[in-house]
Amino acid sequence: MRRDVSDFSNRLDIDKLSELLDIPEHRITGALKRKTLQYVRLNPELFRFDKPVSTIEGGTSVFIDTYDVVRGFPKISRTLMLDPALRQHFSSCQKVAVEEKMNGYNTRIALVGDAVFALTRGGFVCPYTTEKARLLIPMGFFSDHPDLVLCGEMVGPDSPYVPKSFYGVESLEFFAFDVREKLTGKPMPVMKRRELLDGYGIKSVRFFGEFDVDKAHLGIPRIIRELGSSMHEGVVIKDPDMVVAPVKYTSSESNCSDLEYAFEFYNDYGRDFFFGRVCREAFQAVEWNEDDESLEKRCLQLGKSILLPMIQTIKKRKAGERIAEDVRIRVQSLDTVTAFEEYLGILGVDAVFGEPEKVGDEYLVRIRKMYKSTSDKTASILNGGMWS
Amino acid sequence: MRRDVSDFSNRLDIDKLSELLDIPEHRITGALKRKTLQYVRLNPELFRFDKPVSTIEGGTSVFIDTYDVVRGFPKISRTLMLDPALRQHFSSCQKVAVEEKMNGYNTRIALVGDAVFALTRGGFVCPYTTEKARLLIPMGFFSDHPDLVLCGEMVGPDSPYVPKSFYGVESLEFFAFDVREKLTGKPMPVMKRRELLDGYGIKSVRFFGEFDVDKAHLGIPRIIRELGSSMHEGVVIKDPDMVVAPVKYTSSESNCSDLEYAFEFYNDYGRDFFFGRVCREAFQAVEWNEDDESLEKRCLQLGKSILLPMIQTIKKRKAGERIAEDVRIRVQSLDTVTAFEEYLGILGVDAVFGEPEKVGDEYLVRIRKMYKSTSDKTASILNGGMWS
Numbered sequence: 001m002r003r004d005v006s007d008f009s010n011r012l013d014i015d016k017l018s019e020l021l022d023i024p025e026h027r028i029t030g031a032l033k034r035k036t037l038q039y040v041r042l043n044p045e046l047f048r049f050d051k052p053v054s055t056i057e058g059g060t061s062v063f064i065d066t067y068d069v070v071r072g073f074p075k076i077s078r079t080l081m082l083d084p085a086l087r088q089h090f091s092s093c094q095k096v097a098v099e100e101k102m103n104g105y106n107t108r109i110a111l112v113g114d115a116v117f118a119l120t121r122g123g124f125v126c127p128y129t130t131e132k133a134r135l136l137i138p139m140g141f142f143s144d145h146p147d148l149v150l151c152g153e154m155v156g157p158d159s160p161y162v163p164k165s166f167y168g169v170e171s172l173e174f175f176a177f178d179v180r181e182k183l184t185g186k187p188m189p190v191m192k193r194r195e196l197l198d199g200y201g202i203k204s205v206r207f208f209g210e211f212d213v214d215k216a217h218l219g220i221p222r223i224i225r226e227l228g229s230s231m232h233e234g235v236v237i238k239d240p241d242m243v244v245a246p247v248k249y250t251s252s253e254s255n256c257s258d259l260e261y262a263f264e265f266y267n268d269y270g271r272d273f274f275f276g277r278v279c280r281e282a283f284q285a286v287e288w289n290e291d292d293e294s295l296e297k298r299c300l301q302l303g304k305s306i307l308l309p310m311i312q313t314i315k316k317r318k319a320g321e322r323i324a325e326d327v328r329i330r331v332q333s334l335d336t337v338t339a340f341e342e343y344l345g346i347l348g349v350d351a352v353f354g355e356p357e358k359v360g361d362e363y364l365v366r367i368r369k370m371y372k373s374t375s376d377k378t379a380s381i382l383n384g385g386m387w388s
Numbered sequence: 389m390r391r392d393v394s395d396f397s398n399r400l401d402i403d404k405l406s407e408l409l410d411i412p413e414h415r416i417t418g419a420l421k422r423k424t425l426q427y428v429r430l431n432p433e434l435f436r437f438d439k440p441v442s443t444i445e446g447g448t449s450v451f452i453d454t455y456d457v458v459r460g461f462p463k464i465s466r467t468l469m470l471d472p473a474l475r476q477h478f479s480s481c482q483k484v485a486v487e488e489k490m491n492g493y494n495t496r497i498a499l500v501g502d503a504v505f506a507l508t509r510g511g512f513v514c515p516y517t518t519e520k521a522r523l524l525i526p527m528g529f530f531s532d533h534p535d536l537v538l539c540g541e542m543v544g545p546d547s548p549y550v551p552k553s554f555y556g557v558e559s560l561e562f563f564a565f566d567v568r569e570k571l572t573g574k575p576m577p578v579m580k581r582r583e584l585l586d587g588y589g590i591k592s593v594r595f596f597g598e599f600d601v602d603k604a605h606l607g608i609p610r611i612i613r614e615l616g617s618s619m620h621e622g623v624v625i626k627d628p629d630m631v632v633a634p635v636k637y638t639s640s641e642s643n644c645s646d647l648e649y650a651f652e653f654y655n656d657y658g659r660d661f662f663f664g665r666v667c668r669e670a671f672q673a674v675e676w677n678e679d680d681e682s683l684e685k686r687c688l689q690l691g692k693s694i695l696l697p698m699i700q701t702i703k704k705r706k707a708g709e710r711i712a713e714d715v716r717i718r719v720q721s722l723d724t725v726t727a728f729e730e731y732l733g734i735l736g737v738d739a740v741f742g743e744p745e746k747v748g749d750e751y752l753v754r755i756r757k758m759y760k761s762t763s764d765k766t767a768s769i770l771n772g773g774m775w776s
Contacts, residue, residue: 025667048499070610077774077775077776078774078775078776079772079774080767080769080775081770081772083772084457084768084772085772085773086772087772088771088772089774099600121645137403140675167630206657233542247774251488266670267608268408269662271662271663272659273658274662274663274666275659275662276775278651278662278694278695278774279654279698279775280775282651282654282695282698282699282702283696283702285695285699286699286702286706287513287701295695295696295699295706296688296692298691298695299688299691299692299695299696300687300691301690301691302686302690302691302694302695303686303687303689303690303691303692303694304684304687304691306687306690306691307666307669307670307683307686307687308667308683308687310666310667310670311670311673311683314670314671314673316675353577362707375538379748380467381471381473381671382471383476384467384469384471384474384475384476384477385471385473386465386467386473386477386635387465387466387664387667387668388465388466388467
């Protein structure tokens, strides 16, 4: 449910956008009518593509004051078996570059007019992420490259979306995994990008090296096991020239950790979420040719990841608690808190903000995200309601 | 996909049906237009309600030669926690009757014109089940009670839908759990029904006795554990007078066995199928207040039920096999085989029939049901395709 995303179509210069994006006007008017292209009443005002339209990715944002366009981040395909998927997908490449896939939230940082803004995957400007981006990214990068977008993962315990503390990050850090042209989305080759960012002191995700395409499936499992053992998510495998689209592959530990999270809020998460992760486990077990002992371990881990969080949720509800997730943000300006609260409201997130606590020269704000569907469904069954 | 269920609406006397079912004509014409009320070109010809319309259950069949109407079998609600669900649901009753819920397929047997036919849950006449019904049910029952429908479970190893061999049935047996009025669906009180059928030598599902409503949740877990330990499915809890609707409750073993089956054909089964069963496990663990050891056992069992069959399927496919389920039927007449093959075709089931083998005075026919979606998806991933 997205409130306040309503009919402001007349504020969009359709002619101009059609030319900028190189798509016919009727595709834009059609998208506006279907609300696939939506007005977002926040500051700065923008229109966002909720889904792909023609050649334009979902999550693409159009800022209507300046007509800056930031293209959406493309969906990355997932392989469930490295062999022969890598050889086949990268058949036109000699080598593949392997980078870490971190578990935070996808962020694009771009210059809009003369200020820096941070966009979430969906193409909304997040006021909190924007404050952090302005702190973390030296303005020199955008002065030198106003037409580039920094794409990366925002990671750390002060993440209001995916709080993780195992990355050794104190608050929230940005790790780049792509640099793209703002208007076209065209990516930069891997090493060129890493060197460019290094020059500005901008962090990149971990680089595991380049592998011969024919041998990558032999080297990557070792990386995945190592990453998994410290709860890290997985890797993205890339054409070093970024001509062929990248492919992702994740650790069993990360799949299970996702399941644990989702089953705590079992009635608020899509059922496909569960299914996809189970399938990853089965294919990995086959590719790794696991023996009975390893299989039993994997089955137990899967079962625990599903049942234990859900059982905890039922017990909590039985004890009268509402089902919620506690997250926190750390800001320099209290205005950011107000803007972030308004922003979550527009996204339809039911969140209760605590009083800001002064920590050094910053404010820590604890936020309780309420999971109404899980709370209600659990209470209904505990009170004698039928499943269906 | 249901082929041959096309537009024969003009063969239906809408006036007459409206009067018989006591619903307005426009509901019938609307249902015909939306194909919720479908013509089935099999012998005997009928119209079936694919979904509920007004007060008429999905699965209700209207035979157009005789205008016999057989009402659909009502959906039975499921409880995930016996307490306080039973006290609440049966608050107007003093006692509840507990009968076994067997794991076969729901069948209604009725007199249509002067012959007996067997209907599946969806309201199709199944030619194979019809042959069995005519063998198993003494005609005397229907001569005496032409307006009653026998509702029950067809169970045994010669089931083409749910073959199970642990019931001690040699081929296929019918176990009644309801007797209802053909036109209205009105059910008969539990003990009256069991005695009536007993008089005709018609088997009923197992009866576990009557329990005080306030105490049923204490007695039923023992029954469920006993049933589960021999892979039996669970119980249906009923108002002895059949005024309040029944409620079902199943064993963990049966949930897991369902999951095992579904994950063998993982891409052909709905994702809700998995989700519901997982939730049953979590609520049962809470209601039974399980200790760490029992919980660990439950988690391992759940994980195994999900992963092991799927891993087997992937390995089979890797070895070049197509994914299929082998079932069998046993018939007295070869005409039944032909009719059953045509019937599966109309349901859109891809099945390969073996040559009939003479066994005593009957024929055994092996049927291979092909699971195309699972075969294709698995092959695609093994051949290097992406998950999405």
